[in-house]
Amino acid sequence: MKKIINDPSKVVDEALAGMAAAHADLIRVSYDPHYIVRAEPPRSGKVGILSGGGSGHEPMHGGFVGFGMLDAACPGAVFTSPTPDQVIDATKAIDGGAGVLHIVKNYTGDVLNFETAAELALAEGISVEAVVIDDDVAVKDSLFTAGRRGVGGTVLAEKIVGAAAEAGADLAAVKALCERVNASVRSMGMALTSCTVPHAGKPTFSLGESEMEIGIGIHGEPGRERMPLEPANAIVERLLGPIVEDLPFASGDQVLLFVNGMGGTPLIELYLAYGHAEHVLAERGITVQRRLVGNYITSLEMQGMSITLLKLDDELVSLWDAPVQTAALRWGR
Amino acid sequence: MKKIINDPSKVVDEALAGMAAAHADLIRVSYDPHYIVRAEPPRSGKVGILSGGGSGHEPMHGGFVGFGMLDAACPGAVFTSPTPDQVIDATKAIDGGAGVLHIVKNYTGDVLNFETAAELALAEGISVEAVVIDDDVAVKDSLFTAGRRGVGGTVLAEKIVGAAAEAGADLAAVKALCERVNASVRSMGMALTSCTVPHAGKPTFSLGESEMEIGIGIHGEPGRERMPLEPANAIVERLLGPIVEDLPFASGDQVLLFVNGMGGTPLIELYLAYGHAEHVLAERGITVQRRLVGNYITSLEMQGMSITLLKLDDELVSLWDAPVQTAALRWGR
Numbered sequence: 001m002k003k004i005i006n007d008p009s010k011v012v013d014e015a016l017a018g019m020a021a022a023h024a025d026l027i028r029v030s031y032d033p034h035y036i037v038r039a040e041p042p043r044s045g046k047v048g049i050l051s052g053g054g055s056g057h058e059p060m061h062g063g064f065v066g067f068g069m070l071d072a073a074c075p076g077a078v079f080t081s082p083t084p085d086q087v088i089d090a091t092k093a094i095d096g097g098a099g100v101l102h103i104v105k106n107y108t109g110d111v112l113n114f115e116t117a118a119e120l121a122l123a124e125g126i127s128v129e130a131v132v133i134d135d136d137v138a139v140k141d142s143l144f145t146a147g148r149r150g151v152g153g154t155v156l157a158e159k160i161v162g163a164a165a166e167a168g169a170d171l172a173a174v175k176a177l178c179e180r181v182n183a184s185v186r187s188m189g190m191a192l193t194s195c196t197v198p199h200a201g202k203p204t205f206s207l208g209e210s211e212m213e214i215g216i217g218i219h220g221e222p223g224r225e226r227m228p229l230e231p232a233n234a235i236v237e238r239l240l241g242p243i244v245e246d247l248p249f250a251s252g253d254q255v256l257l258f259v260n261g262m263g264g265t266p267l268i269e270l271y272l273a274y275g276h277a278e279h280v281l282a283e284r285g286i287t288v289q290r291r292l293v294g295n296y297i298t299s300l301e302m303q304g305m306s307i308t309l310l311k312l313d314d315e316l317v318s319l320w321d322a323p324v325q326t327a328a329l330r331w332g333r
Numbered sequence: 334m335k336k337i338i339n340d341p342s343k344v345v346d347e348a349l350a351g352m353a354a355a356h357a358d359l360i361r362v363s364y365d366p367h368y369i370v371r372a373e374p375p376r377s378g379k380v381g382i383l384s385g386g387g388s389g390h391e392p393m394h395g396g397f398v399g400f401g402m403l404d405a406a407c408p409g410a411v412f413t414s415p416t417p418d419q420v421i422d423a424t425k426a427i428d429g430g431a432g433v434l435h436i437v438k439n440y441t442g443d444v445l446n447f448e449t450a451a452e453l454a455l456a457e458g459i460s461v462e463a464v465v466i467d468d469d470v471a472v473k474d475s476l477f478t479a480g481r482r483g484v485g486g487t488v489l490a491e492k493i494v495g496a497a498a499e500a501g502a503d504l505a506a507v508k509a510l511c512e513r514v515n516a517s518v519r520s521m522g523m524a525l526t527s528c529t530v531p532h533a534g535k536p537t538f539s540l541g542e543s544e545m546e547i548g549i550g551i552h553g554e555p556g557r558e559r560m561p562l563e564p565a566n567a568i569v570e571r572l573l574g575p576i577v578e579d580l581p582f583a584s585g586d587q588v589l590l591f592v593n594g595m596g597g598t599p600l601i602e603l604y605l606a607y608g609h610a611e612h613v614l615a616e617r618g619i620t621v622q623r624r625l626v627g628n629y630i631t632s633l634e635m636q637g638m639s640i641t642l643l644k645l646d647d648e649l650v651s652l653w654d655a656p657v658q659t660a661a662l663r664w665g666r
Contacts, residue, residue: 002525002542004602004638006564014565015601018608022626058600192335209335231339232347264597266633267391268348269337275351293355295628300599303634305337330663 001201008198012055012077019062023327026066033083035090036062036073047165047174048072048094051103051158052087053110054079056197057218060155060297063328069162070326071100078197078300079219081109087117091126099127099171103157103178105150106134129171131178133157135187135308137246138215138223149217152260152308153185155296156320159329163322177319181310186243189306190223190235191216191262195299214238218262218299218306232269236276239307244284249309251285256320258291258308263298265305270294273305281309290320296328334534341531345388345410352395356660359399366416368423369395369406380498380507381405381427384436384491385420386443387412389530390551393488393630396661402495403659404433411530411633412552414442420450424459432460432504436490436511438483439467462504464511466490468520468641470579471548471556482550485593485641486518488629489653492662496655510652514643519576522639523556523568524549524595528632547571551595551632551639565602569609572640577617582642584618589653591624591641596631598638603627606638614642623653629661 005011013031020029020036027036035052042048051061052074061073071094074082091100100121104114111132118128134145135153142149161178169177191213194203204220207213212235215223230238249255259274261267274293281288289312297306310316323331338344346364353362353369360369368385375381384394385407394406404427407415424433433454437447444465451461467478468486475482494511502510524546527536537553540546545568548556563571582588592607594600607626614621622645630639643649656664 002545002562002636004525004565004568004598004606006566006605011601011605014608015604018604018606018611018626020608021611021621022604022607022624055601056599058604063600192337212335229335232337233339235337263599264634264636265337266389266596266631267396267628268344268388268633271349271351271355271391272339272344272347273337273351274355275347275353278351278354288354291355293351295600298599300601301597301636303335303597 001196003198005198011198012075026327033086033089034075035086036065037090037093038065038071042071042094042096044096045098046096047098047169047171048096048100049103049162049165050090050094050100052082053105054081056300057297059328064158064326066326068166068322068324069158069329078199081107081113084113084116084120087114088120091117091121091128095126099129101161101171101174101178102128102130103154103161104130104132105154106132106147107144107149108146127171129175131175131182133182135182135185137186137242138188142217143221144219151189151218152187152258152297152306153182156185156256156258156308156310157181159324160316160319163319184311185308186246187306187308188239188243189216189262189304190214190239191302191304193264193303194220195302216304218297220299220302232273233276236273237280240277240280243307243309247311249286249311253286254289254312255286256290256310256312257281257288259293260297260306260308261295262302262304263295264301264303267294270305277307289317334529336531338531344531345408359660363422366419366422367408368419369398370423370426371398371404375404375427375429377429378431379429380431380502380504381429381433382436382495382498383423383427383433385415386438387414389633390630392661397491397659399659401499401655401657402491402662411532414440414446417446417449417453420447421453424450424454424461428459432462434494434504434507434511435461435463436487436494437463437465438487439465439480440477440482441479460504462508464508464515466515468515468518470519470575471521475550476554477552484522484551485520485591485630485639486515489518489589489591489641489643490514492657493649493652496652517644518641519579520639520641521572521576522549522595522637523547523572524635524637526597526636527553528635549637551630553632553635565606566609569606570613573610573613576640576642580644582619582644586619587622587645588614588619589623589643589645590614590621592626593630593639593641594628595635595637596628597634597636600627603638610640622650
């Protein structure tokens with residue numbers, strides 16, 4: 001295992017310490033239990049937005065804590081759900097009296113632990129609502145889920161819902177908005193290589209020298225099929241086809257196109273894929289009105305990418321364009 | 334070779350097309366010859382800032398074209414110097430009558446081709462000055478250089494000089510500023526893995542399963558030594574020691590600490606390294622006043638990192654903090 005780490009059992013603690021030092025103007029880190037909150041205290045009357053999940057998907061979620069996006073992130077161990085005590089403590093830390101929305105990726109452990117935390121928070125008088133993101137069209141159920149997995153759509157939901165909360169929307173409104181984003185977003189990923197979880201010490205799976213996995217999960221869990229490597233354009237079409245047909249996205253739609261790197265893929269390849277994806281959508285009469293290209297929801301050093309499509313309307317565009325200032329996502333179209 | 338590409342000979346063209354589509358609000362791309370300029374025409378009286386070099390180091394330089402940073406970038410083939418015609422055409426495209434500064438990384442081909450272009454531009458009546466960045470303390474000469482290589486310091490120089498040009502500094506002033514940044518910045522890198530140049534089709538070099546290369550160049554060219562993999566803290570100290578002793582940086586100094594990923598290293602490892610680097614500097618009495626953590630000057634999918642240290646003063650801090658809006662570097666501390 002080749003990694004720039006000291007001790008596999010300390011990776012998350014030490015990375016959080018580095019993040020806290022690097023972004024002291026934006027965030028504060030709690031170590032027992034682990035959570036990241038904004039540097040400034042909660043604003044009275046603002047709905048708190050909280051997400052979390054296993055570490056190893058950086059910059060998600062900690063890199064999204066800041067003005068216009070998340071109020072708190074709860075990082076679990078690598079590829080492991082955060083515990084209820086993390087979520088409950090972070091929920092309390094960000095409650096400004098208007099309640100807290102939990103944005104949860106659909107993995108069995110995450111859903112269970114967030115539910116437990118929400119019940120405990122409610123018992124302490126904090127209004128909590130939760131929305132489960134399940135945008136991955138690759139598989140119906142998987143190793144870690146009942147139903148579809150939550151992947152790239154989570155990044156977009158966090159940005160859009162964060163903007164609405166910043167603008168003063170109440171808990172019912174941000175919950176409804178998050179549900180609407182989830183209903184309008186679809187994703188699928190693929191991998192050229194595996195990744196290695198630090199405490200496992202060996203690759204999660206293996207792929208032959210000329211194989212790829214279509215429909216991969218963000219923990220390296222199996223996708224739809226393992227097949228011979230193809231040119232980029234064919235890969236883009238393999239991902240976009242099922243995404244477009246699932247919602248379905250139709251001619252005349254305005255969309256946000258998000259080409260996401262799995263962590264180990266050069267930006268030059270992501271831009272190349274983006275170019276073809278926009279072209280394929282144009283041929284179907286679908287207009288890319290906003291876009292995001294880069295490594296935002298990753299699987300450690302995995303080489304691969306995912307594509308996410310969100311159907312836009314004027315309200316979503318306006319919330320996407322609203323100012324944001326976090327370690328990973330800053331203002332810009 | 335596992336890459337998300339179509340044809341190795343078309344990687345740069347197709348990636349540029351994707352970039353142009355993704356960032357139409359910021360940039361325009363010329364394909365014959367290749368260069369990237371800001372979407373808006375040159376501002377009369379503003380010094381143009383131009384850089385360039387081989388592709389494969391994304392987001393550098395094209396990702397740095399925009400308000401407050403570069404006016405143009407000239408991408409060569411992967412790991413290959415841009416040609417003089419690229420540089421001359423881009424120079425003409427951005428000249429607003431106040432001249433153009435070329436920021437050149439110290440590689441023999443780059444220096445030669447930028448010199449040729451500068452002579453041709455001068456012959457056509459455009460004032461051109463050039464500053465060669467050579468901040469890599471790893472080796473004195475290398476496969477591709479006489480003298481030290483230009484690496485991470487280039488990113489910082491482009492941000493700071495770009496801010497000064499935006500604020501109205503004249504050509505002599507931006508040149509002097511760029512020379513001052515180069516005189517105050519030092520870097521060193523390391524690799525855990527090689528990278529594969531698309532048209533080569535096989536890894537540039539090979540490293541054993543438990544080996545690393547200290548002092549690696551951004552094209553995979555040899556560094557100081559190949560040695561057994563060590564814990565992250567030891568790696569950080571191996572890079573920081575020679576950097577600090579070279580300038581030298583001394584107790585009482587205020588610095589910008591830049592921990593850069595080589596492309597294939599997870600952000601979690603970069604933050605972990607950043608945390609220890611800040612700690613080591615604090616022990617030497619050196620204060621980190623500004624910082625940058627992420628993948629900004631890469632070597633395709635190489636796993637590894639580099640550390641760059643820039644000695645700050647009030648003027649440099651103010652220029653670092655000035656607004657910037659590019660595909661890769663946006664406002665934020």
